[in-house]
Amino acid sequence: MSEPVVVVDFGTLTTSAALVGGDREGLLREPGTGGASWPTAVYRDPAGAVTIGSAATARQRAAPDALITWNSPPERNPALIALMLRHAARAAAARAGGPVARLVLTWGVAGLAQERVRRLLLAVGERAGFTEVELLPRSLAAAAGAPGPPVPEGAVVLVYDLGHTACRVALVRRTGPAAYESLGEAGASGCAGRAMDDLVAAHLRAIGGERLAAAVATGHLDPEAARLAALRFDLQLRETARRVRHELSRSLRTVDCVTPAAAAFELGHETLDELVEPLVEEAVDLGLDLLDEHGLEPADLARVVAVGGLVHMPLVRRVLSAGFPMPIRYGESAQLGVLHGAATLVRATPPRLAQPMPRADEQPLTWDVPGARVHRWLVEPGGKFEAGAPLLVVRTPDGALRRLRARDRAGVLVRQHAAPGTVLGDGDWLATVTGGGSSSRGNGARPRRPARDDGPGRLVHHGSRVDFVAFSPDGQRLLTAGGTEHALIWDVATTVRHLTLRVDGEVESVAFAPDGRTAALGGQKAVTVRHTHTGTTVRSLSDQPRATGLAYSPDGTKLAVVATGGSTSLVRADSGERLWRRPVGSGGIWASPDGEWLVVAADEGQAFVCQLRTGTTRSVLGRTAATRHLGWVVAAAFGPDGDVVVTSGIDGRIAAWRLPSAELLWTYADLPTTRGLAFLDGGRHVLAAGFDGVVLDAATGRLVTKATWRETTTAMAATANGELLALAQGDAVRIVPAADLLRGGAR
Template sequence: MIPIDDPRSRFGVAGDRAFGGSGQQGVAASVSVVGEAVMVIDFGTSTSSAALVTGDRVRLVKEPGSGLWSWPSAVCRDGDRLLVGTTAERRKRTDPAGYRAEFKRDLGQQAPIPLGDRDYRVEELVAALLTALREQAGEPVRRALLTVPASYRPGDPRRALMIAAGEAAGFDDVELLAEPVAAALGPLSGDGFGIGDTVLVYDFGGGTFDAALVRFTGAGREVLGHAALDDCGGRDIDALLIEHVRDSGGDSLAEALAVPADAPRAVRMRLGLQFADFARVIKHQLSEVDEVEDFVSHLAPPSRVDRSELTALVAPVLARTLDCCHRLLRECGVVPAQLAAVLLVGGTSRMPVVADTVARELGRPIRRPEDPDLAVVQGAAADAGQGGTRVLRAMLATPGRDRLRWKGPAVSRLARVLTGAGEGYAAGESLAVVRDGDDRLWTLTAPPVAGTIREWTVPVGAHLPPLDWSVDVTSAGPRLRFKVPAFARIFNIEPETGRRVAFSPDGRHLVAAAVSWARVWDWESGDTVWDLQRNFQGNMYWSVAVGPDGRQVAVAGGPGVIVCDARTGEQLYALDHPDVINDVAFSPDGRWLAGVAKDGVAVLWEAATGVRARTFPHELTLYAVEFSADGNQLITSALEHTHVWDLATGNKEYLVDRAGWFALSPEASHIALANSSSLTIVTADGEAQEVASVKAKDPYSPTETSWVRPAFSPDGRLVAAGKGSDVRIYDARSRGTLRELGTIRTKTTVTSVAFSPDGRFLAAACDNWIRVYEVAEPVDEPE
């Protein structure tokens, strides 16, 4: 019996790219849900900002009361409702008891916050601000990405409170992203960071200080570590400045600001608010001029503060931030000399003394975002735009045959069920949402065949088994069993020779590369959807790959790769290379496109843009390329060896001393290698031990032909490969000698094979024809 399943989709994105430069945005992995809006919110201690991200479009959300991109993080009670932002600021002098700002620091405390005669939990105030931002977006928004301080580590209850506040504001799905990590992805003033750069993000905000070490890699960015101070921010500098102004003002200032003992509490509160505003104005002016003279009130004598006084006041605060940075560097095993730069973000980092002190202490170049106040929200928008929704497509587990399984990140829990017990689902439909240890969300989708949910064996909120979620849900989808192969359909490609054949992820289309064109057919009707005529200056097309979301088709040949819109055939971009590209593959999340070339070079491109991210040098001509199931490794093969590379670092992890065409099993546990001497299945690890094989009788005989381009069935139970004019199908679970289940005689030379996503059909590319055979049939009873 063959469970129906989703094939291992491929995927692409990358290039020799600078991240975060002017006009550029950093990259984050995953598959976007096209057209679904994401509200990105940087909830700050003093101010907040938001952006609406839809596809590749980013729109900052303007604050209606001021017309600015930054909203004051303030609330003021107005009867039964809460005013927020500038509207709340304007009420604070008339109703200081009903006003509250900078409540971010209070998140997690048990004591409520009184506003007038009513108490509020801190998360209620947060939710009020988030609600206002959401409503100002002007359109329905279901998903939110909230930035949080680096001190909110996994397990910190404040993370759960932020998620709850987002849900209370009307968002169905709420994700979190560390503020300094987001800042590293924002647009920079000047050139962006390059691959291999390690950057220290120095995020000095209004209420907290955050630091993060971020390394930019071919796979996007890697967070080496982060640290934070919850009680160190711009408002602490304001408090020092207020104390300094009071002390230096002497008796005359004290007399002018004296409040009678019997004065109402509101009078004292107004004075405190007035002094805080005064300190902020002084601080901001001293970033531009050397001395400031101003009045706390019209009755007070003038107060003078110069930049040297402010520098002396903030020295202890800056020392604490630098101690935090040095501690982070030590914990990560990084010395300042290894830093490409220090990125200053956050409103408080605008102070000249900050840049001067950090540069002197760390001895590294100082970089700034285009707008320090918006760096976090802009970087988070880049993450949301590139990241989108992380999709995990289901496989049908073996044994069990009617149990869905997913391979996902560790430390994950079931967040929300979309299709409940007893409900049917369509092929590829979203079934549930999972939250990982970093509070990023993953959507679990059905395989490419309909079914019915029997039960969710893991309750909502419970943790899932590490990595391999094989017990989450059972499905009553149809079962399949192997049958004697029967001819199903033929696609005439005369006078061409088929080189590579593939199905679209939804099984609706068949895609093939021939000598002088690539073509997409509608599987049901057999009609041509579109074709791509040769434009490689007389050279041939060699391979084709379909993106995991079915929206892109990559056609490889010589020299280069053409990427087309899968629906229309419109060329999206062309990728140049000095030599013939023999094979291409998309990564499972759709982010990367990899190609291997005749000149022995493997190239990684960014699938969305075609930007080159990294190259992997080899000594011999390369024939095949594939990604691991988790997308972290790249597998390439030449005549003598198969290489496994770490995608993030570009380092070779291990080498399999066998080569030829290869295929990776759906669960990524085995590799099938096909060459002139044998078809062999080996374990997909550093040992690469042989599991089973079938060898040629005499590999050197002119009558013997090589096995070519093997393929696993979607459930991993079958392996098929072309051999001369035959397609041989074997039991992939064999031990020792592969057990042959069937042979298809095509009468013409076979160049590649591919299973349909539902496992029922097997396509073979041959001379002049693409032939499709039914190799499995539905059954009602167990095998």
């Protein structure tokens, strides 16, 4: 696709948007804050001026009646949606250099099943200034945007969308390369985030007692002032309850207060769990009940995907994991996972081509789109069109908009035979043209996507989404893997595939040994050590299943393994003998170049600093709520001396730490997500890669330059000397000189 499209994930608490065109997507950030998402809120002052997002919520206590949110009366929702979408339209026009006609709007599963809601959203989108509005179920976007390669065609995925106002589940089946369909849906509001906040708020009222009641007493006020005071207190109480729930999702205890005049309180995560566990179990049971309705068992699923703000709660993850035999796939970010999936589907949707036409002065034009409804014509009678140009837009029965294109010869449209609103049958004659001709393509032929050979560096085509990359110590070979059972080894100089390695189940972690002769692969049943020249298995560590992280000691004699379930072990690389095991870790692991430290990723935005030799935890990165990452740590890199490490969470925030004290040196928070980190230029700079890339001064965290990717980088590796980088983007890996990145620019 080349036309720009605005993709909006409209949430009840936050909204995010992206401008998609060609093979690229770019976030439309909130003005002022630069955030990747912004609060779903609009403020109208007495003069009618409109403020959106964070600036609107900042005024809610002063004038709560003037704030429009999803908690406002339902009749105000259309205005809220339209104003938010109008903001997205203006931001997209500024980025694209002109108005963008097409909008793809994600929406909750239950809403899309109702024709009334569908019509309302289409009308509101057009009122916001878009001429083409398409609705995309969040469940389909979540399935498409889940980490790992796409599931096989015909496979069924269970999607949990655990949000603030509703918890929804959907059974989704993949029907084609860029196509998913919903098999069934279910939802409930009584187990969502708002219901949890209500329970926490009631608990805060109870423990606040008479002092809290006295602090918010309104008996001395006139009726209108009392009403506004009560409304402000209700907002403040809800904000406090939500803040407490979020804080206890990433720490063991929190201290807070509802108002400055009320007593401070302290709550532990066990209190939160006790309050909301019945609601969490109810939410998870929605999916199990949906499976029962369709005669399916959890083992019949190819994947379970969970998105929404509640997925950051450890209790939610524990209950979900207990209900299913496979690991749960969580979106990259609660705010951006669905948006990225929607953008992926928009980019991958192929254009519809007209069926071949017989040679004649006047020829019929037909497409195979039965059940579609004509939305609008793009070429009027008498208008000329180029080969492959879009001629009209139709809305398919599932609500999607499709541009129907001419084939590979230019011509003139003589007559239109279907007015807007016409429902089409199979092979209907829609237009008459002249100057065209028969096409050499067969019926239903799809244009091939241009090879991505116009970017810098060398390209290796892995063939599926790449989640792991690693250079050999000498930088001459590259190991790639991506959620299938295969790992590939490439020659860096020629980009020729040297070897294919296979494991049982998906590859979930990789590590090159320091001597370059072997590599460790974490599969679903065991960690296997393979010879990198012959592919033979050197040894299998069957007592280390489902390894989510692997790291060799610098001398190559030991291998650190993080296993699913929350444990880290150190084994001898030559025999597999276990040297120690500790109950920490739930993700990646990284070894310092001096062989002194291991940094082990954990849930709740923290990472443990352990002595490699003994496994003793020396310190915790992100010990306090103010310093930890949101969600979990997804990337880390050591400086060349091993005394500094940089980490990043799913929120994209980057932090630098002094070791072993865990002193926070600096942070950088202007990336929506980061999937790879590397020190460059002898340790003077740090590269962070994700949706886009930034180069930072390693000493201060100051921004040096930015890089814009053609696709989101899902993994990154650097050679030992820091001269070459491997950027995993889609189903390929681009190998680029680090010097190019230091100069900035598009990549």
